[in-house]
Structure formats: C-alpha cells, structure tokens
Amino acid sequence: xxxxxxxxxxxxxxxxxxxxxxxxxxxxxxxPGEIYALLGGNGAGKSTTLFAxxxxxxxxxxxxxxxxxxxxxxxDAVRASVAYLPENVALYDHLTxxxxxxxxxxxxxxxxSRADIEQAFESVSLAATxxxxxxxxxxxxxxxxxxxxxxxxxxxxxxxxxxxTSGLDPAASADFHGLLEALSARGVSILMVTHDLxxxxxxxxxxxxxxxxxxxxxxxxxxxxxxxxxxxxxxGFAGVK
Amino acid sequence: xxxxxxxxxxxxxxxxxxxxxxxxxxxxLLLSAIAAVTSAVQMAETAQARxxxxxxxxxxxxxxxxxxPHRMVHYGTYALRPVGPLAAFDPGVDSFTGTVVFLEGHRQxxxxxxAARESSDLLRFGQLTPAFVLQTLAPLLLIFLGFAGVARERxxxxxxxxxxxxxxxxxxxxxxxxALGVVALLALAPALVAxxxxxxxxxxxxxxxxxIALAYAGYLAAWVLGIVAVxxxxxxxxxxxxxxxxxxxxxxxxxxxxxxGIAGVADPLPSRVDTELAIAADLRRIGDSHxxxxxxxxxxxxxxxxxxxxxxxxxxxFNYRGALAQEGERITSQLFKDYAARADxxxxxxxxxxxxAGVLSPALSVxxxxxxxxxxxxxxxxxxxxxxxxxxxxxxxxxxxxxxxxVSGTDDAARSKDPLADQRTRIxxxxxxxxxxxxxxxxxxxxxxxxxxxxxxxxxxxxxLAFGVLGWAARRLERHGA
Numbered sequence: 001x002x003x004x005x006x007x008x009x010x011x012x013x014x015x016x017x018x019x020x021x022x023x024x025x026x027x028x029x030x031x032p033g034e035i036y037a038l039l040g041g042n043g044a045g046k047s048t049t050l051f052a053x054x055x056x057x058x059x060x061x062x063x064x065x066x067x068x069x070x071x072x073x074x075x076d077a078v079r080a081s082v083a084y085l086p087e088n089v090a091l092y093d094h095l096t097x098x099x100x101x102x103x104x105x106x107x108x109x110x111x112x113s114r115a116d117i118e119q120a121f122e123s124v125s126l127a128a129t130x131x132x133x134x135x136x137x138x139x140x141x142x143x144x145x146x147x148x149x150x151x152x153x154x155x156x157x158x159x160x161x162x163x164x165t166s167g168l169d170p171a172a173s174a175d176f177h178g179l180l181e182a183l184s185a186r187g188v189s190i191l192m193v194t195h196d197l198x199x200x201x202x203x204x205x206x207x208x209x210x211x212x213x214x215x216x217x218x219x220x221x222x223x224x225x226x227x228x229x230x231x232x233x234x235x236g237f238a239g240v241k
Numbered sequence: 242x243x244x245x246x247x248x249x250x251x252x253x254x255x256x257x258x259x260x261x262x263x264x265x266x267x268x269x270l271l272l273s274a275i276a277a278v279t280s281a282v283q284m285a286e287t288a289q290a291r292x293x294x295x296x297x298x299x300x301x302x303x304x305x306x307x308x309x310p311h312r313m314v315h316y317g318t319y320a321l322r323p324v325g326p327l328a329a330f331d332p333g334v335d336s337f338t339g340t341v342v343f344l345e346g347h348r349q350x351x352x353x354x355x356a357a358r359e360s361s362d363l364l365r366f367g368q369l370t371p372a373f374v375l376q377t378l379a380p381l382l383l384i385f386l387g388f389a390g391v392a393r394e395r396x397x398x399x400x401x402x403x404x405x406x407x408x409x410x411x412x413x414x415x416x417x418x419x420a421l422g423v424v425a426l427l428a429l430a431p432a433l434v435a436x437x438x439x440x441x442x443x444x445x446x447x448x449x450x451x452x453i454a455l456a457y458a459g460y461l462a463a464w465v466l467g468i469v470a471v472x473x474x475x476x477x478x479x480x481x482x483x484x485x486x487x488x489x490x491x492x493x494x495x496x497x498x499x500x501x502g503i504a505g506v507a508d509p510l511p512s513r514v515d516t517e518l519a520i521a522a523d524l525r526r527i528g529d530s531h532x533x534x535x536x537x538x539x540x541x542x543x544x545x546x547x548x549x550x551x552x553x554x555x556x557x558x559f560n561y562r563g564a565l566a567q568e569g570e571r572i573t574s575q576l577f578k579d580y581a582a583r584a585d586x587x588x589x590x591x592x593x594x595x596x597x598a599g600v601l602s603p604a605l606s607v608x609x610x611x612x613x614x615x616x617x618x619x620x621x622x623x624x625x626x627x628x629x630x631x632x633x634x635x636x637x638x639x640x641x642x643x644x645x646x647x648v649s650g651t652d653d654a655a656r657s658k659d660p661l662a663d664q665r666t667r668i669x670x671x672x673x674x675x676x677x678x679x680x681x682x683x684x685x686x687x688x689x690x691x692x693x694x695x696x697x698x699x700x701x702x703x704x705x706l707a708f709g710v711l712g713w714a715a716r717r718l719e720r721h722g723a
Contacts, residue, residue: 054405076407084405090398092251094258106247108406 006065007032007081007158007189008053013062015045015052015213022048024213025062030189032157035180037200038193039237040210046193049210050160053191054084067157080108083151087163089143093136097126097146100135104150112153120149123182125175141172148179159183161192165199177203197237201228209236244408248416252390253423262386269382269428273374277330277435280370284329291321291340295679303674307667309656310644311566314637317345320629320679325616326443327450330435331372333617342626344633344679346570346640349577351513371432372611375457376604377493379428380464384485386424387468389478390417391718396478400718410473410718414711418469425461432457449686452693453614459700460607466707473714492602500598500605504591516580523576541568555650562653563645567638574634581630585623592619596695603703610696616683620692628681636676643672 008030015023023045030036040046051057052064055071055078064070069077091100098117105112112120121131124145135143144164151159161180165173173196180190180203194200200207207228209217217236221227256262298319305316322340343350391414394400403413436454440447468485475481511519528537545564546552554561599606612618644653647668656663684692 056401056404079405079407082405084402086398086401088398090402092255092399094255095251103247103251104402104406107244107403107408109243 006030007034007067008191009063009065010049010053011063013049013052013064014060015048015057016060017048017057022213023052023059026210026214027062028191028208028215028218030158030191032189033184033187034206035184035190035192035204037204037207038191038210039195039197039200039207039233040193044210045213046210047162050084050162050191050193053160054079054082081156082158082160083154083156084160085144085147085151085162085164087166089140089147091135091138091143091146094134096132096134097121097138097142097149098131100146101150101153105153108154110154116153117149120152121145123152124149124179141168144168144172144176148176152183157187157189159188159190161190161194163194163196164192165194165196173199197230197233201230201233207233244412245415245419248403248408248413249419249423252417252420256386256420256424265382265386266424266427269374269379269424270431272369272378273371273428274431276369276371276374277431280332281329281435281438284324284332288324288328291324294319294341295321295323299678302676305670305673307670309663309666310563310640310648310668310672311346313673314346314566314640317343318636318679320344320625320632320681322622322625323681323683325621325683326439326446327436327453327615328617329439330370330432330450330453331611331615331617332370333372333612333615334619334622335617338619338622342629342633344629344636346566346637347573349574349581349630349633371435372608372615375429375432375461376608376611379425379461380493380604381489382428383421383425383461383464384468384482384489387417387421387465388472388482388485390421390469391472392475392478392481395476410715411712414469414473414715414718417472418465418711421465421469422462425465426458429454429457429461445686449614449690452690452697453611456607456610456614456693456697456700459697459704460603463603463700463703463707466704466711470707470710470714473711473718493604496598496602497595497605497608500595500602503598504594507594508587508590510584510587510591516584520573520576520580524573527572527576537572538565538568541565555654557650559645560648560650560653561645562650563641563643563648566641566644570634570637570641574630574637577630581627588619588623596699599696599699600702603700606696606699606703610693610700613689613692613696616689621683624684625681629679632677632679639676643668647672 006029008028010026010028013023013026014021026045026049028036028038038046038049048057052059053066053071055075058072066078067081069081071078091097092103095103098121101117101120118128118131121128126142126145126149130138130142135146138146159180165176168176177199180192184190184205192200192204205221207219208215219228219233219236256266298321302313302316302318305313308316320342322335324335328335339351391400394403394413400413404410433454436450440450467488471484471488472478472481475484528535542554542561542565545557545561546554549557551557557564595605596609599609609618613620648666652659652662652665656666683689
C-alpha cells in the first residue's frame with residue numbers, strides 16, 4: 001500500500017511540549033475501515049498523538065498525513081476529514097441533542113436534513129425522547145451517543161476517539177463497540193485511545209502499545225479463534241505501565 | 242464570516258436561555274431606557290424652567306420703576322445658562338458648576354444652583370443619564386455577560402470541539418465578539434433613540450449627535466473586543482472575571498479620579514476666596530474710585546478736565562460721577578477678566594492632564610468627547626461665564642452711561658441731601674426696557690466637532706489596541722491548540 005492509500009499515516013512523529021518530549025518517533029498507519037486501538041499508561045503520549053493529528057499541537061519532526069493532508073499546512077482539510085470524540089464529550093448543556101448536532105454540523109459546514117439527524121440518532125440508539133431534551137440532563141452514555149451521531153453525520157473518513165468507553169456501563173460499552181464496527185464496515189478508519197483492554201480486544205483490528213512516546217508493541221487480530229491473546233495483551237500492558 | 246455568524250448566533254442563544262444572562266441584558270436595557278427617558282424629561286423641565294426664569298428675570302428688570310441708574314446697577318439681573326438639546330444625553334459638568342449667575346456692578350459672582358449642590362448627596366454618585374449608563378454601567382454588564390464567553394468553552398472542552406469541527410480561533414473570537422457587540426448595540430439603542438430625538442428636534446445638532454453615538458459605539462466596541470480577548474487569554478473564567486473587573490475599576494473609576502486629582506495637584510486652581518481676596522488687594526493697589534485723593538482717579542479726573550478744557554467737574558458736559566463709575570467698572574472688570582483668564586489657563590492645563598490620561602482610560606476619552614459634543618463641558622461653561630461677564634459689563638456700563646448723560650451732575654451730588662434733587666436723578670423706567678437681554682449661544686456644532694477630535698483619536702487608538710489584543714489572543718489560541 002502507498003502512503004496516500006492510508007487514511008492516516010504517521011511516521012517517526014516527534015512532539016515536544018516545552019522541554020518535554022511526549023511523542024518520540026511514533027509510527028502507525030490506518031487503512032480505510034481499520035480500527036486501531038492505542039493502549040498505554042497515563043502520560044504515554046496517547047492524547048498528545050491525537051492532538052497532533054488534529055493539528056492542535058505542532059510536531060517537531062516526522063511526517064503525518066490525514067487522507068494525504070498535512071495538519072501543519074492544511075489544518076482545515078485535516079479537520080474536515082476527521083471526527084473527534086474527546087473523553088468528556090463537550091456538548092452545550094443549554095442546547096438539545098438535536099440543536100447540538102445541528103450547531104456542530106453548521107460549524108463544520110456540513111448541512112444535514114432533519115431526517116438525516118433523526119436517522120443518526122436512531123442508529124446510535126439514542127432514545128427519541130432525548131432528541132429534544134437539553135444535553136445538560138444527559139448521562140455520559142447519552143452524550144457519547146449524541147457525539148457518535150454527529151460523527152456519523154459528518155461522514156468523515158477518520159474517527160479519533162479518546163477514552164470513549166470510560167464511564168460507560170457494560171451494556172452501553174457493548175453498544176458503543178457495535179457502533180464502531182458498523183462504522184468500520186462503512187469504510188471509516190478509527191483510531192481509539194483507550195485503557196479498556198477488553199473493549200479494544202473485542203473491536204480493534206490492531207492494537208498498539210505506546211510507551212515512552214512510541215509504539216512499543218503491536219498485535220493484529222487473528223482471523224480465526226480468539227481475536228487477541230488477552231494474556232499477552234495484559235502482560236504487555238502491565239509491563240509498560 | 243459564515244462561521245462568525247454561526248458562533249455569534251449560538252452565543253446569543255445561550256444568553257437568551259441563561260437566566261442570569263437574560264437578567265443582565267434586560268437590566269442593561271432597562272437602565273439605559275430609564276436613563277434616556279428620565280433624563281430627557283428632567284432636562285426638558287429644566288430647560289423650560291430656565292428659559293422661563295430668564296424671561297421673568299428680564300421682565301422684572303424692565304418692570305423697575307423710575308430709578309437712579311446706579312440703583313439699577315446694584316439691583317442687577319440674572320443670567321441663566323440655557324440647556325442645550327443634547328444635555329439630556331449628557332448633562333456633563335452642568336450639575337456641579339452651577340447654572341445661574343447674579344449680574345451686578347463692581348462684582349463678578351460665581352454661578353450657583355448646581356444640581357449637585359441642590360440635591361441630596363446621592364446625586365454626587367452620578368446621575369442616571371444615558372452617558373453615565375454607557376460610560377460606567379454598560380462595560381460592567383458587558384463584562385458579566387462576556388467574561389466567560391471563550392474561557393467557559395475552554396473549561397468545558399467545547400473550544401477544542403469547535404476547533405475540531407473546523408472553527409478557527411479567529412472565527413470563534415469573532416463570533417463571541419459579535420454576539421457581545423449585539424448586546425452592546427442593544428444597550429446603546431435607547432441612548433441612540435434619545436440622541437436621534439434630539440437631532441430631530443434640532444436638526445443642526447444631527448451631525449454632532451451622530452458623532453457622539455459613534456464615539457460611544459467605538460467605546461463599547463473597545464470593551465467588547467477587550468472582554469473577548471481577555472476571555473480568550475485567561476485560563477479560567479474566574480481568572481477572566483477578576484482581570485476584567487480590575488480593568489473596569491482601573492479604567493472607569495481609578496484613572497479618571499486619579500487623573501483629576503493629579504491635575505489638581507500639578508496645576509492647582511486658586512479657591513474662590515483666595516481669588517476674591519487677591520482681586521480686592523489689586524483693586525486697593527490700582528485705585529479707589531470713591532477716594533478723591535486716589536492717584537489713579539485723580540489722574541483720570543485731570544485728564545478729563547484737560548480734554549474738555551474745564552477746571553471743575555461740574556463744568557463737564559456730562560455727569561462726572563457716571564464717567565467715574567464707568568472708569569471704576571472698566572478697571573474692576575479688567576481685573577475680573579485677567580483673573581478669569583489666569584484661571585482659564587490653569588483649567589486648560591488641567592484639561593490637558595485629563596486629555597493625556599485618556600491614553601490610560603478610554604472612559605476619559607469618551608466622557609470628554611461626549612461632554613464636548615453635548616456642549617456640557619467645562620469649556621462651554623467657561624464660555625457661558627465669559628458671556629455672562631461680557632453682558633454684565635455691557636449692562637453696567639450702559640447704566641453708568643445713563644448716569645453720565647441722563648442724570649445731572651448737580652442733582653447727583655445733592656441727591657442725598659435734597660429730596661427734589663433725588664427725585665430728578667430717577668430716570669424714566671423706559672430706559673430699562675431698552676437694555677439688551679442676555680443671550681448665550683453654545684459653541685457651534687462644527688466647533689464642538691473639532692474640539693472632539695483629540696478624544697476621538699484616542700478612542701480610535703483604544704479600538705485599534707483592542708483589535709490588536711484580540712488578534713494576539715486568536716494567534717495564541719491557535720498556537721496552543723484552543
């Protein structure tokens with residue numbers, strides 16, 4: 001595969017914040033429809049990598065492209081290709097779920113019809129009674145669903161998720177992973193930063209273990225039998241923690 | 242620009258749905274509207290009362306019976322400062338300087354009946370006028386509505402969400418500024434209506450009313466830009482609020498007060514008592530018209546006798562006492578003028594201090610521009626006092642002239658002993674009717690507009706500075722990944 005064929009291509013990425021090197025020679029790539037779970041301890045550089053991909057943080061060296069666009073030179077094109085779900089989904093409490101989605105779609109210059117929005121809500125199993133409720137009353141799961149609906153509506157080729165299942169109950173977490181698989185089937189590449197080993201093993205096509213700002217180990221899902229050896233994953237994760 | 246409108250729309254929706262913000266906006270609107278209405282009503286009443294009082298005092302003067310002209314010099318009259326059409330918007334120094342001057346011979350009186358002296362102490366804290374609301378209260382309410390505009394988004398993480406959806410820092414700050422600008426415009430609306438109404442009633446004031454409105458729009462724009470910039474720079478909304486309240490206290494309260502204090506210390510104005518004592522001392526030095534042996538007036542007498550080729554004042558073709566009164570008045574009036582001119586120079590220097598303080602406070606610049614534009618500034622008051630003094634001098638000299646020409650010198654000399662002579666010195670009441678009435682015209686609109694230029698330039702600098710800080714905040718936000 002050529003670099004331009006990847007939705008996300010990162011090569012020897014180095015990100016410094018102040019005098020600290022947070023990301024130190026990280027390389028990874030995502031093909032269309034691939035789900036990549038980035039595991040690692042606190043301060044390993046997971047979120048910093050996401051911020052660098054979004055163009056929020058400059059990087060010192062290496063290459064990084066999203067759908068062929070460099071966030072340093074074409075941040076708008078990159079952001080138009082990426083939907084980002086932070087750990088704490090930032091919805092406006094004074095707006096309803098529908099109004100939140102409409103607003104962000106408007107900001108992204110991505111108009112969608114009322115029917116499209118309702119369909120997206122249905123596909124993320126957000127109860128119809130919540131559509132016109134103010135987000136201030138939402139549980140974390142409802143906020144996640146609203147944000148995922150927004151990501152669906154944006155129809156971007158890349159989805160970045162930062163600890164998407166933290167704080168979700170097991171049922172909501174399972175629903176969420178089901179949604180990710182559905183998105184992947186549509187060709188959306190997903191980079192997921194997580195501590196949720198089991199969730200990652202259930203959903204990801206590849207799992208990368210980040211330590212010291214670089215990928216220390218990487219596993220690919222097996223096509224038959226258990227997708228990942230959880231013991232190996234656990235030992236690897238415990239080793240870097 | 243599309244994004245700016247979108248973000249502005251969302252911010253306005255937040256204000257509409259937030260009870261606190263709504264209360265703030267409604268309070269500001271109410272204050273502004275109440276100030277515009279009450280000030281307009283109050284000023285209309287004051288204008289009518291002063292005009293009526295001026296007519297009555299003129300009529301009383303003209304209705305005096307046959308009298309000796311010098312009795313009329315001491316009877317005196319009043320000059321009332323007329324209320325300008327824009328004074329309802331900004332009464333300026335009107336409440337503090339006094340508006341009525343008693344005009345009489347030999348004396349230059351101060352203006353009296355300033356509203357601040359007449360009313361309770363509460364008035365000294367500031368009248369609720371459109372100018373006061375816009376200068377002092379509007380920035381405070383804009384701070385309460387706007388301090389969290391960007392900082393809140395940062396705290397909640399929605400700033401990054403906006404950026405991730407393609408909103409640039411520039412458009413986010415622009416949108417927030419536009420929303421707050423709409424609120425500022427709402428606050429300005431009642432004042433604009435008041436100014437518009439004044440312009441409709443006095444079309445020649447339309448241009449200057451527009452310039453005043455633009456000055457306030459610029460002042461509030463500088464606040465709006467500054468508030469959004471600080472909100473964009475501060476790490477937390479609490480930090481933004483503290484910084485902005487401190488800036489408000491400094492710009493609106495401390496710098497104007499300190500500047501006035503410094504100006505007073507740097508160029509102290511002699512007190513009224515000191516001035517009167519100094520004038521009395523000068524008068525004693527120059528000469529006493531009632532003292533026959535006074536060197537100045539002895540020389541004056543000698544000069545007159547020589548000029549008319551006579552040896553006794555009784556042989557002069559006019560009443561010497563009238564001429565003497567004219568000369569005495571000329572001297573005292575010249576002294577008054579000299580002292581007033583010196584005080585003017587000091588006041589100008591003090592104004593210069595305050596003008597420069599506008600570099601530190603846009604509130605001072607807009608206050609100055611507003612008072613100059615509304616013709617309620619100290620310069621206009623000084624012009625009124627000068628006009629009153631010129632009128633007083635002219636009136637007294639006309640009466641002294643009547644004493645010189647219409648009253649026989651012999652009768653004048655004997656009037657205290659001879660009732661018949663006294664009767665003859667009382668000239669016809671018709672003379673009082675020929676006396677001109679006091680008129681005061683405030684500086685023309687074009688002159689006031691020219692005088693506003695320095696303050697407007699300073700305001701322009703503040704707006705440019707606010708734009709600069711906002712631009713810097715946007716670059717910083719972009720650099721730090723929102």
